[in-house]
Amino acid sequence: xxxxxxxxxxxxxxxxxxxxxxxxxxxxxxxxxxxxxxxxxxxxxxxxxxxxxxxxxxxxxxxxxxxxxxxxxxxxxxxxxxxxxxxxxxxxxxxxxxxxxxxxxxxxxxxxxxxxxxxxxxxxxxxxxxxxxxxxxxxxxxxxxxxxxxxxxxxxxxxxxxxxxxxxxxxxxxxxxxxxxxxxxxxxxxxxxxxxxxxxxxxxxxxxxxxxxxxxxxxxxxxxxxxxxxxxxxxxxxxxxxxxxxxxxxxxxxxxxxxxxxxxxxxxxxxxxxxxxxxxxxxxxxxxxxxxxxxxxxxx
Amino acid sequence: xxxxxxxxxxxxxxxxxxxxxxxxxxxxxxxxxxxxxxxxxxxxxxxxxxxxxxxxxxxxxxxxxxxxxxxxxxxxxxxxxxxxxxxxxxxxxxxxxxxxxxxxxxxxxxxxxxxxxxxxxxxxxxxxxxxxxxxxxxxxxxxxxxxxxxxxxxxxxxxxxxxxxxxxxxxxxxxxxxxxxxxxxxxxxxxxxxxxxxxxxxxxxxxxxxxxxxxxxxxxxxxxxxxxxxxxxxxxxxxxxxxxxxxxxxxxxxxxxxxxxxxxxxxxxxxxxxxxxxxxxxxxxxxxx
Numbered sequence: 001x002x003x004x005x006x007x008x009x010x011x012x013x014x015x016x017x018x019x020x021x022x023x024x025x026x027x028x029x030x031x032x033x034x035x036x037x038x039x040x041x042x043x044x045x046x047x048x049x050x051x052x053x054x055x056x057x058x059x060x061x062x063x064x065x066x067x068x069x070x071x072x073x074x075x076x077x078x079x080x081x082x083x084x085x086x087x088x089x090x091x092x093x094x095x096x097x098x099x100x101x102x103x104x105x106x107x108x109x110x111x112x113x114x115x116x117x118x119x120x121x122x123x124x125x126x127x128x129x130x131x132x133x134x135x136x137x138x139x140x141x142x143x144x145x146x147x148x149x150x151x152x153x154x155x156x157x158x159x160x161x162x163x164x165x166x167x168x169x170x171x172x173x174x175x176x177x178x179x180x181x182x183x184x185x186x187x188x189x190x191x192x193x194x195x196x197x198x199x200x201x202x203x204x205x206x207x208x209x210x211x212x213x214x215x216x217x218x219x220x221x222x223x224x225x226x227x228x229x230x231x232x233x234x235x236x237x238x239x240x241x242x243x244x245x246x247x248x249x250x251x252x253x254x255x256x257x258x259x260x261x262x263x264x265x266x267x268x269x270x271x272x273x274x275x276x277x278x279x280x281x282x283x284x285x286x287x288x289x290x291x292x293x294x295x296x297x298x299x300x
Numbered sequence: 301x302x303x304x305x306x307x308x309x310x311x312x313x314x315x316x317x318x319x320x321x322x323x324x325x326x327x328x329x330x331x332x333x334x335x336x337x338x339x340x341x342x343x344x345x346x347x348x349x350x351x352x353x354x355x356x357x358x359x360x361x362x363x364x365x366x367x368x369x370x371x372x373x374x375x376x377x378x379x380x381x382x383x384x385x386x387x388x389x390x391x392x393x394x395x396x397x398x399x400x401x402x403x404x405x406x407x408x409x410x411x412x413x414x415x416x417x418x419x420x421x422x423x424x425x426x427x428x429x430x431x432x433x434x435x436x437x438x439x440x441x442x443x444x445x446x447x448x449x450x451x452x453x454x455x456x457x458x459x460x461x462x463x464x465x466x467x468x469x470x471x472x473x474x475x476x477x478x479x480x481x482x483x484x485x486x487x488x489x490x491x492x493x494x495x496x497x498x499x500x501x502x503x504x505x506x507x508x509x510x511x512x513x514x515x516x517x518x519x520x521x522x523x524x525x526x527x528x529x530x531x532x533x534x535x536x537x538x539x540x541x542x543x544x545x546x547x548x549x550x551x552x553x554x555x556x557x558x559x560x561x562x563x564x565x566x567x568x569x570x571x572x573x574x575x576x577x578x579x580x581x582x583x584x585x586x587x588x589x
Binding site: 199203209217294298299 | 301305307311320321324325352354355372
């Protein structure tokens, strides 16, 4: 029997073997994810409905009390709003700053320059978030570099309070997350057929109008992907806000950390985690929908 | 300008693609709508205004690209290999369509193409570019019948090129000049004798390059009668192309000739290795610079 005249039975047996092989290869990963992601996630979900006594011991009863606390206290509502607001501001700043950087990457005169720029862009990701954030403490502290320079230039008479507030958190977030915004934008920019820009200019549009009418709309998918990554990272991190904002900032990840590790109120921490997950999930799904619809409009 | 890959804006529908140049010119809305409608009608795409480019076939995208270029009423329309991405059948249709569209709209159109047939059938004037220079400009008829140089002769259609030496004193039919071919011989050491119609460019020339179009060569199974006679050809290859048969053969003393005959002239296709006799009129030998 030659290869080309294989019977359907042999073919489906071959496909079955290939399927079996890929399942076998996937198994360790699936087990790992199941044991350390899916199961803890389910536990978290269940715990979020448990009650606690005054000593934070979990009671065998289930209720919506933890969620009631999260959604009725002005303190937590303010915190939810602040968390989302900080993430949104970070995302917008990241996209705005990433755009010119992506443009530079795509328009690099040759391969080696482009590679060099990519290395520079990605290299911060090789160090830990803690180290990158600590750098901001050095810069923004009372006796840090920024204050020192401003004092020396006599622009200010006493040190500015640059650390331990939400602005510091946003600044550090932007720096840490910028590469995640640049990469997808650069990708979608690189995919634009240069002849589209030529066609636009040929029809009488200048460079600026060509940018607004052609380049910008065609990079919306890249901007959306970047925004999704940055937003979900910014809404969920706690190391960066802890280091440059301090533990008292009204941000959900910090509050979750405190409830779980300091107050030891696991059900409330779990309920807040679920709330954060749901809010981020809804917003990311919304952005994903915009992305899908825009791509569907262009490519069917 | 119309690009080879059309370069339609993928995020804009057909209407907005065609209206693009008009919006830049800040035309009034109603005027834009009327102009776009007219341009889409010109390329026979009425009712497609709301479609996105990816919902159109290659030929339709092509026509949107043309409508977009026409909308701004340019003085000259430049089409950069507009048909090279289309399949053979659609290409033929679009050639006819382009020709009649150009006539209707009346815009001077420059069409870039690698397809000689397309160039011959679509244009009023052809410019042939080679090695970075303009080799010849002329009507399709001039380009085909009187190529100015070897490059043009070889570029437009397949040709036989015969180098020949003038034979000033030789016997010849009236109104012709006699030449001896250099690479073509009827027997070893006996060059092929050529009679070319008298032409001002032949006056006093020692050596001349002649072009002989394959379709001007007549093939017959027996030597034809007449003073010029026929040239014996041993058939090397026979290629049947439906409407015509391309037959290549060699002369007994060396040198190749290719002939193109219409299908009905051969009830049965000749076999390679067989013998045919080739003949042509003195006027068919075109001197090339």
